[in-house]
Amino acid sequence: MLVKLERRAHPSRVMVAGAPLAAAVLTILGGSVLFAALGHDPVLAFHAFFIAPVSDLYGLGELSLKATPLMLCAIGLAIGFRANVWNIGAEGQLIAGAICGGGLALYVGPSGGALLLPAMLVAGALGGMAWAGLAAFLRVRFNANEILVTLMLTYIAGLFLSYLVYGPWRSPTGFNWPESSDLADAARMPRLLAGTRLNLGIVIAPAVALLAWIFLARSYLAYSMEVGGLAPKAARYAGFSQRRMIWLGLLAGGATAGLAGVIEVSGTIGKLREVVSPGYGFAAIIVAYIGRLHPIGIILASFMMALFYIGGEQVKVTLGLPSAITGVFQGMLLFFLLMSDLLIAYRPRWTGMRRASVRRPSDADA
């Protein structure tokens, strides 16, 4: 048996919009099968993974807390992805933002006033932009592939942060743990809701999404980047500069990732430590695509991805499963989305092996 894929003449619009939903449902079903195979009642495991973590206010707060950096990173990445600028190093840009914002807070110390927090946010965004800007410069100047450069810069950022918290920035009162001193109160994001760890970040991220929506839907700049992504020759024809596109695509991703980094440090963690992100920058790539590179879609997708994170934590505790289950769910989600997209664009046809046959007159006569 052979399977042939035939391009569909008119991919259904409903299906294009519905594919992320279908992927989510398939992921949940696939997850249930996985739980069953591991010897757990799928219904209980499903409840433990998807329902229990968000059945109280605290849980919802945690969900939002995790959705914030995913949302921010994914929005910046989507701007680049639409222009075919493949920044896959948001994780590194997030770390760079954390270092710059956190570093500023440590430098100012407890004397910081009301302007410290905004200054930290700006520093974080600039840090992320600088890190992504390195990749942009190398791409524009030497045509170095931004996929490789942004990925490698991620490891450099991570190791540089390790160096800082093991070395010069290590807290003198921290029992030699690789972490900095606690940030001063003025450097912390204000809490929004008693009984949760929710902070101002959950307001900033959707606000950035809204701005990005207006930018993408209305601005001439975003339009020119989109043309460059869809049809590079048409972009040259229209006179759009490819260099500008690369710079903008990478800087947008760097800025939001850097912002996510400083919000993590200032809001959730409260200090710099060796690991400031459990891979938000990488997961954000999936979030961006599940959200169809659209800010509203990304807001929804980031909450779904956040649920995978806290669900994974939950089943580790209640069912004794490894937290790698989160990665498995991320992988399944992306796989099912890509599969849905393929089936929307193509129709599979099962064909048997055909055998060559020639009927000659002599055969007929015989």
Place this chain on the structure above:
Amino acid sequence: MAHAATDARLELRGVSKAYPSVLANDDISLRIKPGSIHAILGENGAGKSTLMKIIYGVVVADCGEILWDGAAVEITSPSHARALGIGMVFQHFSLFPALSVLENLVLSLPAGMPRQAIAAAAFELAGQHGLAVELDRVVHSLSVGERQRVEILRCLMQEPRLLIMDEPTSVLTPQAAEELFVLMRRLAAAGCSIAYISHKLHEVCELCDAATVLRRGRVVATVDPRQQSQSSLARMMIGDMEGPVRAQSSAEPGGVRLRVNGLQRAAGDEFAMPLCDIDLSVRGGEIVGVGGIAGNGQAELLEALSGEWIAPHAGTLEIDDVPAGRLGPTARRRLGLAYVPEERLGHGAVPQMTLTKNVLLTADKRDTVGKGLIRYDVVRRFAQTCIDTFDVRTANPGTLAQTLSGGNLQKFIVGREFSQEPGVVIAAQPTWGLDVGAASAIRARLNDMRARGAAILLISEDLDELLEVCDRITIISAGRLSPPRATAKTSVEEVGRWMAGRAPDELRAKEAGAHHAG
């Protein structure tokens, strides 16, 4: 007896093939006799290519019967077709450029045949058919005509009894085409049937002894082309024919609006053609044609004119006497330049975007963009204007560019460029692949622009079109331009010599002499 008696080498009965969006072949029946040169005639999109793919086993028909020498066959793959004795010469060659002619031949034959034997057989076959082919030459060093001969030789090695030729003259100079016709007649005389796919009527009338005319996937006529006129064949092809576009204008052209001075451009990569000492001027109210075979520097010249490539010196290009060589596409557009690229989808328009957004590619940003934001109301109105005034059918501003037919999309692109009242128009193959109706509409628009005093440069591989539309004509060959000639004073033979890159020296001398005398 399971089969009907027939004297045809190949017979199709009621063959149909549907693709998701189109019925490419609808109940097609035809008979090709032994030793016949049989034309399959039709416009682009009439279903010729699909039909040939069915015969050659590339696609399988949904229904219908194929009879080979009177026996029903099911042709399941090209190798099966070749085993039956069907060979195909493709429009786009399928040779390995880095290998020698002999190596290409060896690769196409069943493994295990000794090289020496193949070389000897090829040599003999080439001699027998008068095919001048050097077996040791590397394919990339061959001219287009020579490569085609290699393709044909490769088919002949399999001793075909039916040879399918897909628009073989589209890449040839008139002289090389004549040589090909001699070869085809010789093959036919030796008993090989030839299925000749073309939409060039004069070739069909000259060459073929039978013709099957296709229109929208159906057979509309089976005729003997020797008893038809070109216009009667054309009527069968297109249904009803529009009148000739125009007579050449008698109006006196105005001042020079586009000037190219000594344009030089080194080749960017191994596939590019360097440009050498290009001088050219186009006056307001005239159409100047640049003819030539594809790949002789047209693409490089177009980039230099449009601003997609920027010249080292400002004075290299002047638009209305303003030096523009150092300007990018947008700045050149502000000086009044409009450009209709050859490739509609992907260059002239973004396939996945709506017509509204496609208008924005070249629309004047002073009207359409305010404070960095797109003024969609203005842009949408402009798109609607293009659709209305340029007769873009089945479209509204929200239609995606990729869903338009080639003709409608081209009308839209031309509409977008021409509604901005350009002083200089660059058009590359503007009627390529269009049906006759759309092509004549586009040519009429070019004439409109000329009447309004624009300077028009038309770059085309279609010699007939250039001779019909242009006031003056020049040929690009190996990155150089021939001296422009008034269309009325030139001939197909002269143009063909320039296209072949064989401009005789005496012609140049004569030209110089005439110049002095005048």
